[in-house]
Amino acid sequence: MPGLISDNDEHRLLRETTARIAEKYGASYFLERGRAGGDIDELWQDLAVSGLLGVHLPEEYGGGGGGMAEAVVVVEELAAHGMPLLIWVISPAICGSILNNHATDEMKRRWLPALADGSKKMAFGLTEPDAGSNSHDLKTTARRDGDGWTISGSKYYISAIDQADAVLLVARDADHSTDSRKALSLFVVPTDALGLSIQKIDTSIVSPDKQFTVFLDDVRVGPEALIGHAGNGLRQVFSGLNPERILVGALCGGIGNYAVTKAADYARDRQVWSVPIGAHQGISHPLAAAHIEVELGRLATARSAELFDAGENAAEAANIAKYAASEAALKALDQSIQTHGGNGLTHEYGLSELWFVTRLMRTAPVSREMVLNFVAQTSLNLPRSY
Known part of the structure; x- marks a missing residue:
């Protein structure tokens, strides 16, 4: 789908590779899985094997060493074949970018190669039932608990968390917040953590990537869960x-x-x-x-x-x-x-x-x-x- 866009040789190859995989499955595959509530594991694995999930991530962490321009080609070409994959935007792109920019080397080594090779997925937990577009007014709260944190609250319209191994969670940091300033902290929380539960939101959206409400009832995470610096999450x-x-x-x-x-x-x-x-x-x-x-x-x-x-x-x-x-x-x-x-x-x-x-x-x-x-x-x- 070149149109007015003039692909360089690298982007042309990326587009052709993505198109071949998309044509192997077809738009009907995406829609049938969406109607039935099924997964797209075969497609996801083929994208991973071809290096198309981590094109924008550093080579040292299993990525392709490209940037957003390369990610745009892949996401656009999949959608041009009738496959708008929200999970691609969420897991490798949003979560991968935040981890790449702010996580410790240890956290990067643990997560970025797995996001790039498709063996793990990560959801993104920002939106809440009452905060709406005001991300400064989050109610989900993280409180210091020994060397870690206890997190309580809820998140709303969280895409594809049923597929994810963890959620990159944005929470108000009780220890760094004041009446005039609500500081945020970011955590990687395993989806099987004690106290975390999900409830599907029934929508009219036909997609394998479903929407969920996430409940966090005193979810305990250790120091390794924190991304970057506490209170600097915004x-x-x-x-x-x-x-x-x-x-x-x-x-x-x-x-x-x-x-x-x-x-x-x-x-x-x-x-x-x-x-x-x-x-x-x-x-x-x-x-x-x-x-x-x-x-x-x-x-x-x-x-x-x-x-x-x-x-x-x-x-x-x-x-x-x-x-x-x-x-x-x-x-x-x-x-x-x-x-x-x-x-x-x-x-x-x-x-x-x-x-x-x-x-x-x-x-x-x-x-x-x-x-x-x-x-x-x-x-x-x-x-x-x-």
Whole structure:
């Protein structure tokens, strides 16, 4: 799916390798596993063996030595074949990036090679039922307990924790917080830890990656669970949020491309009154507009990855990429369904079932309203609204 993006030789090889694996399984595999609540272990292992889970992680820890630009290629190409894998964005990308930037060498050696070779997965525990977008107001609390911590609280809308060996948990640090400042600490908590339980959230999303509420009832962790420095978690967690936004942009760019490609193929073949329906501007113009917007979102995503990999401040670019790509993907998917008519709502064509996972990307990991707040306040220097 090159489009306006000009791949270098390395990215072209990555894209071709990802495409071959995706074509081996097909979009129907992803949807069937999503409907049945099944796993995608075979696909995950093939991606791991080909080095596609850790392309952005350091070679010394089992990765490919690349950056976000390489991760974008893999996530985008999988989604362009009808496989928007949330767990890829969460485990190797968000968690892998935070660990790579802030964990001890011992923790990196324990987790990064396993995330890269697919033998372990990690969920990301930030959002809560009451905190919403205000990550400063987390209620889940870690308190010093001997040489470790006891953690209590709950997390909401935590993706794929049922598949994960651990959760990278963000908690308010009781010992470093004051009435005026709520300090955060980050921990790697095993999912089989005593006192940790999960409850599935019933949603309309068709995906192998399900959503869960996580309950933490006096979960005890040792000193080895802490990431970086206690009380410094807010800065640490933001090192994973820009990659998250960039890769959601990639995921949405892939979905948008998948939707437009399916619609264009259908519009060339489907005939009404002896001509292909794609000959009518009522069909062709909306698809052309959808393609333009998808490509613009892809360009924004590629640029945000470039800035991030160069060590520049990528916050504005990452938020813009996430916003542009998610808006474009939803519009493209809707137009693709409309182009297919009634067929757009059948399981056979695999479009309508992607609606809710695409719609989720308009709200998560950061809502479009919060992106607009960020741009208004940071880029335009307008007064804060909150």
